[in-house]
Amino acid sequence: MKENLPLEIRKAYRLLFDYQRRILNLIQFIGSTYNIPYKKGKPLFSSRGTNRLDNWAWDWIYMYCYEFHFQRNEEDDTLWFSVILKNDSGYFESNLEDSSIDRLDIEKFKDVEKSSTDLIFMAGEPNWNFDILKEATINESGYIEEQKVFYKKYALENFFTEENTLIQLKDFENNCLKHSIPLKIIDKI
DSSP states (O other): OOTTHHHHHHHHHHHHHHHHHHHHHHHHHHHHHHTOOEEEEEESSSOOOOSOTTSOGGGGOGGGEEEEEEEEEETTEEEEEEEEEESOOHHHHHHHHOTTOOTTOGGGSOOGGGOOOEEEEEEESSOOOSOHHHHHHHOSEEEEGGGTEEEEEEEGGGGSSHHHHHHHHHHHHHHHHHTTOOOOOOOOO
């Protein structure tokens, strides 16, 4: 083991803590800007098992790929909205080229320099069920007619300032309205 490896690990964990805190603040801001309550979240890359020592290492890194789900229930108007944080597109892009690549074969993932970190927004009627991660890797955006859901992928870099974040949220709102999905930014004044 390298002599400075524990030091680098400590730095990495502190960096990861700061990054995840910023992501959680961003997700809270998005939910409050659309005035839609946070419901629950789930990891999308792990084996979703209990925390046993023989689980994948991914089971211990929940936010590697994570769905934040929001839901508004009003009289006769239920709206589902999710933001998926995809911290590394490397697996998904490599798996499209070679479906035999496994989530544990990290050496076969697309290089980190050529991969991206994305937020995938989805909104529509309740109970959608489709593979958004694959779909959003192939296409930047789309509307799934049979499930009445719209999705769009954004680069995380577009959310580094409040002003840029609001531009992305307005863009998603406009796309949703084109598909009669009532997701609107609220006036915070």
